[in-house]
Amino acid sequence: MSADARADIVKRLSGVQLPDGRDIGWCVDRLDVLVEARTIDQVEAEAMARLAPLVEACLGEKPLYEEVEEVMIWLISKYIARSALELRPTTFTADDFGRALDDSVRRATGRRRDGSTELLMKLKLKLRAAEIPEPEAEAQHDAMLAYRRTYRASVGTRRRAYDDLADQINAICTLTMAKRRAGRLAAGSAAYFETLVAVSELPEVTSRQFTLAEAHAVLSDITARCQNRYADAS
Template sequence: MALAPADGGRRSRRGFAYQDVVTLLDCLDMLDGQWTSVSWEDLEDILCYRDGAPNYRQVKTIEEAGTRHSVASVCRPETPQKTVETSYLGKLFLGKPLPDDTRFTLIINEIPQPNLYEFAVERDRPRGPVSEPTRNAVIERMSDLQLPDGRDIAWCVDRLDVLVAGRTIEDVEREALHRLASHVGGLLGTGPMYAEVEEVMTRLIEGIARSARALRAQSVSRDTFQATLEDSVRKVTGRRSDGSTEPLMTLQEKLRPAGVSDVEAEAQHDVMLTFRRRRRASIGTRRQQLDDLAEDVHALCTVTMAERRSGLIPPGSDAYQATVLKVAQMPQVADRTYNLVDALATLRRHPLIDHGVGLVEQGS
């Protein structure tokens, strides 16, 4: 799979939490039959295929209340050189194969100005016609754009959609939760609890974010995403799609070998859930800081695990205590870049504890 031409490589994940949830909605659309495959951080923010026809999807959010996109703003160059290639639509149209059934989707988080709203589309249906004055206004503003494959700007404009998503991350998450509930309930054969659906959603979003940091994009098929969903449901609920069950290890059970009481573990679990919700809702610099914190804690867990396996630290409570102390003594915690509560909450959701291996061996 080719790298994204607009970036020259896989981008960092600064401020893209909103996009990750939108990507989840596109994957849910795939489960409902709208797409045959979905990838992200590829030739565009999100790339959806329907039977070989690409839909290039670019996510653009506005944080300032009252600011709305218009035809002028999406055609406006973003560089001092004022080249049309650097506008939103220039980046959306350029640098990609353009087969006959190509479509382009600009995904935004607010109702745009009336002229751009003419391109608005629902997730599950095609858009209506665009007036000639509006169509011609876009073509005129983008007329200097040089397209490959014998295409012209009018060809691209006729295939442009604008999808208005939720205003905030929380708005988009509510839509994802509502849609996920039916899928989770279908797998379980009964109505799921809200907390279960929320946990499944969190796992799926975090999986999308991890994949987006990989060197190259991977295309996910409907069957692959269905399997990922089923695996997430199994891990969260302890129930398989065939109706059978398997032991579901709670945080209390995971920490019991480390000498942590059930009451203390339950309190830690509540703190962990609060931190997880706050992290999902954060954007920009704050989101990147929390992601950096998770990577730092992961590194400390890896060090402790290596020390335990080499015999330097006994398993169980000693290994857990050593890890907690390492986290508490992190320079980033000492200088208050991160607070200790967030650092320890990150530790408790770390996979080396979640999987019951590493810091605390099963049966130790």
């Protein structure tokens, strides 16, 4: 490159601190740029392929294609494009990217109300306290994952209906836990049975707005991400 172009790059990046003591000019002198003829679709496809495993790690399950695309849009628009407009360069570490990714995943999926990104794969352990056999627990786990994908793909009134159903089931779980701790209900399978009966009698289920299978899947989702309702952790 020309001396003027080199000087301009060094000036723009003058605020970047390099960990090994080398200066920006040293890096610019060794910078190679490969120019290829690629369409925007090809660039996006490669970015999506790299992002998908990272999004899956945040969610604890395979994301929808639309969700990965939305995460990419959030990352580019909020964390890349905005910082590129700043007068001085911004240091962006691996930890910074991790936080940006977590925030983008939360915004894209809208899955959790508490804003956490902890993996939600604890259902089997919690069902073990309810004396649920392993094959049945695995089936409930699969139903839970199917519900999560359905919920994240839903919009409008259907999503609000799912939220209302989840609120009702969460209230049932809280009541079951309170009964158990007050000594009015035995822990384990008895608490689990009490919860299932109450869920099956919800108006949303008896009116067939939601099937019993859908309600059970919502219950499994709540069980996985909330405090264990069937027995206190040891």
